[in-house]
Amino acid sequence: MAATVKYDEVETGQKIPAVEYRVRRVDLVRYAGASGDFNPIHWNERHAKAVGLPDVIAHGMYTMAQGSRFVTDWAGDPGAVVEYGVRFSSMVVVPDDDNGATITISGVVEDKREDKRVVVTLTARSGDSRVLSKARAVVQLS
Secondary structure: OOOOOOOOOOOOEEEEEEEEEEEHHHHHHHHHHHHHHHHHHHHHHHHHHOOOOOOOOHHHHHHHHHHHHHHHHHHHHHHHEEEEEEEEEEEEEEEOOOOOOEEEEEEEEEEEOOOOOOEEEEEEEEOOOEEEEEEEEEOOOO
């Protein structure tokens, strides 16, 4: 599978439109099963509050995965992402209601390299908080 975004069609500074990802408690339970991370701060409100958190919080790696999903959806090929890294800067608090929380991710093409690779910087927010910082991916385009 090759990236559907073409190297010649992107420019440095080009914005990648924001996408919203809903996070509900059931998503966290599913992620816990897939990842093996059953820490109760990710599914048990009583426990989360007992350790000083405002409520249940999403797994950091779940939040990071949404950033990767954003890039792979944009590129059109999961294999096109050759580097990806973030720093966690805030928590995604997930209330126990029908709406849960929302992670909004947008991007900018920061650099075009000669080898048909582009560097994409991401902005990821939940509510008023930036939840990922120094988020960037290197993507191999065709």
